[in-house]
Amino acid sequence: MLKGGSLAPAFFFWTSQPPKTSTRALSAGTPPPTRRVSTRAAVIEWVDPRPGKRILDLACGPGTLSYRLARDVSPDGEVVGIDLAPGMIELARRDAAPGLPVRFELMDMEKLGFPDAVFDAAVCGHGLQFVPDLLRALTEARRVIKPGARMAASVPVDPTLPSKAQAILEGAVGGSLPPAPRARDQFITRRTVEDPEAFAAIARQAGFREARVVRFEESTTWRSPQHYIDMASGWWSMAIRLDAVSADERAALLARSVRAIEAELGSGPIELAGATNVLLATV
Helix, strand or coil, X not given: CCCHHHHCCCCCCCCXXXXXXXXXXXXXXXXXXXXXCCHHHHHHHHHCCCCCCEEEEEXXXXXXXXXXXXXXXXXXXXXXXXXXXXXXXXXXXXXXCCCCCEEXXXXXXXXXXXXXXXXXXXXXXXXXXXXXXXXXXXXXXXXXXXXXXXXXXXXXXXXXXXXXXXXXXXXXXXXXXCCCCCCHHHHHHHHHHHCHHHHHHHHHHCCCCEEEXXXXXXXXXXXXXXXXXXXXXXXXXXXXXXXXXXXXXXXXXXXXXXXXXXXXXXXXXEEEEEEEEEEEEEC
């Protein structure tokens, strides 16, 4: 049986130009209708990064959230990003601005190599859904942050409306790529994080004094089919499959995908629906 953490591809594709996202919160703690708050903004606001704070970024990926937090805690704070994928850590270290108070470590969030109560906050952007043992990961996060500290974690869930662009992408490349491996030990985790009450309950079980989950319905706009493919090729479910083919084959498949999306949806912009659960917890 595959362990979820073993499925991280060696290298993810990445673009520095993220899409525009419009977000609507649907549960307790909903912002006023006139105020649009992205899931990333909700995560950042909850942990309240300020100069001097030390923040842990779990499943940091290429470091985009880590960099933002590091700017907020400068000059005398620090952000530590950890990830299980060597390619992610390589990218994050490579692209970190000189002098930014951030460092990156290859580490499993289920077994953090830090002493107790050394961080002022913890975040996890779209990573907990891959954790085989969610309770252990949350318990470790609670262990390494200080009493009274906060943690915020976002996880994608099935959108209310399916993505037509995703279906076109799969139709264009699916026959030429192996299926994404499924880790049996992730099934329970995925069911848990998709259920707001269960997600909050397991956080309290892990030792957080308070925990709630806010669900956000999101509308994301991509400038063009190429913009969408640049990002979609870096998502775990696609990147790990693209790792199985040569660079030339990969480029040809992605070019085919762009043409297929253009043929059905036009040259852009492309608007896609999605949803995210955000855990807001306090030790």
